Amino acid sequence: xxxxxxxxxxxxxxxxxxxxxxxxxxxxxxxxxxxxxxxxxxx
Amino acid sequence: xxxxxxxxxxxxxxxxxxxxxxxxxxxxxxxxxxxxxxxxxxxxxxxxxxxxxxxxxxxxxxxxxxxxxxxxxxxxxxxxxxx
Numbered sequence: 001x002x003x004x005x006x007x008x009x010x011x012x013x014x015x016x017x018x019x020x021x022x023x024x025x026x027x028x029x030x031x032x033x034x035x036x037x038x039x040x041x042x043x
Numbered sequence: 044x045x046x047x048x049x050x051x052x053x054x055x056x057x058x059x060x061x062x063x064x065x066x067x068x069x070x071x072x073x074x075x076x077x078x079x080x081x082x083x084x085x086x087x088x089x090x091x092x093x094x095x096x097x098x099x100x101x102x103x104x105x106x107x108x109x110x111x112x113x114x115x116x117x118x119x120x121x122x123x124x125x126x
Contacts, residue, residue: 001083001096001109008100009081013049015069016057021047023104030044031100032122034113035084037092039052039060039070 008033044126049073049084050093099125 002008008031010023023031049071052060057070071078073093079085084093097110099122108125110118 001111002098002106004106004108006106008098008104008106010104011071011078011081013071013073013078014054015071016054016061017069018054019069021069021071023100026045026047026100027104028102030102030107030126032044032046032097033082033100034046034048034097034118035079035082035093036048036050036095036115039050039056040063 047071049078051076051079051085051090097122 008023012020012022015021046068048066048068051073053074054072057072061070073079076085076088076090079093080088082098084096095113097113097118098106099108101107
């Protein structure tokens with residue numbers, strides 16, 4: 001894992017709406033990056 | 044504060060997950076595991092599942108805190124304490 005003080009690597013990924021998100025979009029704000037094992041399946 | 048969720052699922056699976064639980068923050072589809080590898084959520088580019096970890100990233104783009112074991116129920120409180 002990355003240590004506190006390390007530069008968080010930028011990324012460019014699509015979100016659940018298909019919109020592209022970059023970490024650099026959120027410069028100036030606190031960001032919580034939360035990993036989870038698996039999206040739930042519908043129903 | 045902005046929350047970004049991430050797993051190795053497709054955009055479609057993330058969309059279903061967001062809809063089911065009414066999540067109001069982006070869920071990133073890291074299907075190539077690039078994000079997971081960069082952030083240590085996996086060591087394996089073919090991993091099926093991301094580890095349950097989380098990061099607090101500051102306004103300067105640097106890691107403020109790393110959470111190697113996230114308990115989903117307790118995490119919001121833990122995060123708010125660290126802000």
